[in-house]
Amino acid sequence: MSTNDKISTEGGQSLGQNPFASLSGLSLPSANTALPKPAPKAKAKPVQPARNRGRVDILREKAGRGGKTVTVATGFVGIGLPEKEQLAKKMQRACGSGGTVKDGRIEIQGDKRDEVARILIEAGFQPVFAGG
Numbered sequence: 001m002s003t004n005d006k007i008s009t010e011g012g013q014s015l016g017q018n019p020f021a022s023l024s025g026l027s028l029p030s031a032n033t034a035l036p037k038p039a040p041k042a043k044a045k046p047v048q049p050a051r052n053r054g055r056v057d058i059l060r061e062k063a064g065r066g067g068k069t070v071t072v073a074t075g076f077v078g079i080g081l082p083e084k085e086q087l088a089k090k091m092q093r094a095c096g097s098g099g100t101v102k103d104g105r106i107e108i109q110g111d112k113r114d115e116v117a118r119i120l121i122e123a124g125f126q127p128v129f130a131g132g
Helices: 021-026 081-095 113-122
Strands: 055-061 070-074 099-102 105-109 126-129
Touching (some): 070 113, 081 099, 081 113, 113 126
Parallel strands (some): 055 126
Antiparallel strands (some): 070 105, 099 105
16 A cells, blocks of 8 residues: 555545534524432441351352252351341342252352352351352
8 A cells, every 4th residue: 555545634624514503593402401400419327237147158069960050058047938038039139140048058059159158248147168
Protein backbone atom coordinates (compact mmCIF):
# COMPACT_ATOMS: atom_id res chain seq x y z
CA MET A 1 0.00 0.00 0.00
CA SER A 2 1.56 3.30 -1.00
CA THR A 3 1.33 6.56 0.99
CA ASN A 4 -1.21 7.94 -1.51
CA ASP A 5 -3.70 5.16 -0.69
CA LYS A 6 -3.99 6.07 3.02
CA ILE A 7 -7.11 7.72 4.35
CA SER A 8 -6.61 11.04 6.11
CA THR A 9 -7.58 11.14 9.78
CA GLU A 10 -7.33 14.91 10.20
CA GLY A 11 -11.07 15.56 10.20
CA GLY A 12 -11.54 16.32 6.52
CA GLN A 13 -14.71 17.96 5.28
CA SER A 14 -17.96 18.19 7.22
CA LEU A 15 -20.90 15.92 6.54
CA GLY A 16 -22.75 18.67 4.68
CA GLN A 17 -25.94 18.41 6.71
CA ASN A 18 -26.78 18.34 10.38
CA PRO A 19 -29.06 15.40 11.25
CA PHE A 20 -30.45 17.37 14.22
CA ALA A 21 -31.24 20.58 12.30
CA SER A 22 -34.88 19.61 11.71
CA LEU A 23 -35.47 19.30 15.46
CA SER A 24 -34.91 23.03 16.07
CA GLY A 25 -38.36 23.93 14.70
CA LEU A 26 -40.27 21.55 16.97
CA SER A 27 -40.00 23.81 20.05
CA LEU A 28 -38.70 21.03 22.24
CA PRO A 29 -37.53 21.97 25.75
CA SER A 30 -33.81 22.53 25.91
CA ALA A 31 -33.29 20.73 29.22
CA ASN A 32 -35.42 18.69 31.56
CA THR A 33 -35.57 20.83 34.69
CA ALA A 34 -38.68 19.12 36.10
CA LEU A 35 -36.82 16.10 37.44
CA PRO A 36 -36.94 15.91 41.23
CA LYS A 37 -33.68 15.82 43.10
CA PRO A 38 -32.84 12.43 44.61
CA ALA A 39 -33.62 12.10 48.28
CA PRO A 40 -30.61 12.05 50.59
CA LYS A 41 -29.54 8.54 51.45
CA ALA A 42 -30.30 7.39 54.95
CA LYS A 43 -27.32 6.27 56.96
CA ALA A 44 -27.12 2.53 57.26
CA LYS A 45 -27.71 1.15 60.70
CA PRO A 46 -24.69 -0.57 62.17
CA VAL A 47 -24.99 -4.30 61.74
CA GLN A 48 -25.44 -6.06 65.03
CA PRO A 49 -23.13 -9.03 65.40
CA ALA A 50 -25.22 -12.18 65.17
CA ARG A 51 -25.40 -14.36 68.20
CA ASN A 52 -23.28 -17.48 68.32
CA ARG A 53 -25.55 -20.31 67.24
CA GLY A 54 -22.90 -23.01 67.25
CA ARG A 55 -20.46 -24.74 64.96
CA VAL A 56 -21.50 -26.07 61.56
CA ASP A 57 -19.22 -28.34 59.52
CA ILE A 58 -18.97 -27.71 55.78
CA LEU A 59 -17.94 -30.78 53.80
CA ARG A 60 -17.26 -31.47 50.14
CA GLU A 61 -18.47 -34.94 49.12
CA LYS A 62 -18.13 -36.90 45.89
CA ALA A 63 -18.57 -40.47 47.06
CA GLY A 64 -21.70 -42.24 45.84
CA ARG A 65 -22.76 -39.35 43.63
CA GLY A 66 -21.48 -40.46 40.25
CA GLY A 67 -18.41 -38.24 40.45
CA LYS A 68 -20.45 -35.07 41.11
CA THR A 69 -19.31 -32.74 43.88
CA VAL A 70 -21.77 -31.70 46.58
CA THR A 71 -21.26 -29.20 49.41
CA VAL A 72 -22.80 -30.39 52.68
CA ALA A 73 -23.49 -28.31 55.79
CA THR A 74 -24.00 -30.52 58.82
CA GLY A 75 -23.95 -30.39 62.61
CA PHE A 76 -26.77 -27.91 63.20
CA VAL A 77 -27.80 -27.73 66.85
CA GLY A 78 -31.08 -26.25 68.00
CA ILE A 79 -32.69 -25.37 64.67
CA GLY A 80 -35.69 -27.05 63.13
CA LEU A 81 -36.45 -28.27 59.64
CA PRO A 82 -38.24 -25.07 58.50
CA GLU A 83 -35.20 -22.92 59.28
CA LYS A 84 -32.88 -25.40 57.55
CA GLU A 85 -35.09 -25.29 54.46
CA GLN A 86 -35.03 -21.47 54.55
CA LEU A 87 -31.21 -21.49 54.80
CA ALA A 88 -31.04 -24.03 51.96
CA LYS A 89 -33.15 -21.79 49.69
CA LYS A 90 -30.95 -18.80 50.47
CA MET A 91 -27.84 -20.88 49.68
CA GLN A 92 -29.34 -22.14 46.41
CA ARG A 93 -30.10 -18.60 45.26
CA ALA A 94 -26.64 -17.34 46.22
CA CYS A 95 -24.86 -20.26 44.56
CA GLY A 96 -27.10 -20.49 41.51
CA SER A 97 -27.49 -24.21 41.92
CA GLY A 98 -29.85 -26.82 43.31
CA GLY A 99 -29.88 -28.37 46.72
CA THR A 100 -31.93 -30.09 49.38
CA VAL A 101 -32.30 -30.76 53.09
CA LYS A 102 -31.76 -34.45 53.74
CA ASP A 103 -31.32 -36.21 57.11
CA GLY A 104 -30.81 -32.88 58.91
CA ARG A 105 -28.04 -31.83 56.50
CA ILE A 106 -28.15 -29.13 53.84
CA GLU A 107 -26.77 -30.35 50.50
CA ILE A 108 -25.89 -27.87 47.73
CA GLN A 109 -24.83 -29.04 44.26
CA GLY A 110 -21.25 -28.17 43.32
CA ASP A 111 -18.21 -27.02 45.30
CA LYS A 112 -19.73 -23.88 46.83
CA ARG A 113 -18.11 -23.96 50.28
CA ASP A 114 -17.22 -20.24 50.36
CA GLU A 115 -20.73 -19.06 49.51
CA VAL A 116 -22.29 -21.50 52.00
CA ALA A 117 -19.90 -20.32 54.73
CA ARG A 118 -20.78 -16.66 54.06
CA ILE A 119 -24.50 -17.35 54.43
CA LEU A 120 -23.96 -19.36 57.62
CA ILE A 121 -21.90 -16.51 59.11
CA GLU A 122 -24.72 -14.06 58.28
CA ALA A 123 -27.14 -16.42 60.07
CA GLY A 124 -24.95 -16.43 63.21
CA PHE A 125 -23.28 -19.83 62.85
CA GLN A 126 -19.56 -20.60 63.02
CA PRO A 127 -18.75 -22.54 59.84
CA VAL A 128 -15.75 -24.88 59.89
CA PHE A 129 -14.32 -26.42 56.73
CA ALA A 130 -13.97 -30.14 57.39
CA GLY A 131 -12.71 -32.93 55.20
CA GLY A 132 -11.25 -32.48 51.72
